[in-house]
């Protein structure tokens with residue numbers, strides 16, 4: 001039986017109810033969106049990957065690129081589901097081979113992320129994924145890395161989006177479609 005829009009809305013609300021707010025983590029004033037209760041439930045994790053993965057049936061996506069560290073959980077399952085390869089974007093100093101690096105601005109100071117220079121070849125169709133879209137700074141840097149390697153970004157995906165932080169605008173302004181399954 002085909003799922004109606006109402007069924008899908010209800011399921012997404014159910015998934016949303018499995019995201020736990022942890023106030024003042026990792027520092028005072030931050031409400032951390034903890035996705036582990038969702039991951040603990042097999043049906044919920046499967047639903048998330050199915051919802052995201054079904055968007056790419058026949059799309060020819062060749063690489064799913066995930067951002068350290070919770071992005072890896074989603075990227076690995078999504079890559080498996082859609083039959084794509086997996087590229088990992090990591091914090092500085094973690095990747096063993098030759099890397100490209102991109103910096104981004106945090107509330108105080110700067111941070112950087114890296115990718116192996118052979119992770120994505122020119123013209124490869126790439127989906128980028130992370131758990132949370134907040135300000136979009138991290139994903140902005142990840143996009144820069146994929147662009148430098150000549151990857152063709154099909155979509156930029158998140159499990160959840162903190163809409164009030166307007167990170168979406170930052171990514172859309174770079175010319176890429178953004179998808180988030182759950183919105184706060």
Ligand code: AMP
Nearest residue numbers: 031032033132133134135136137138139
């Ligand atoms: P941003 O660069 O501001 O979009 O932040 C996104 C990155 O920080 C993602 O990798 C998230 O895992 C993490 N992050 C930011 N804000 C939160 C939050 N409120 N709860 C959980 N993770 C967050």
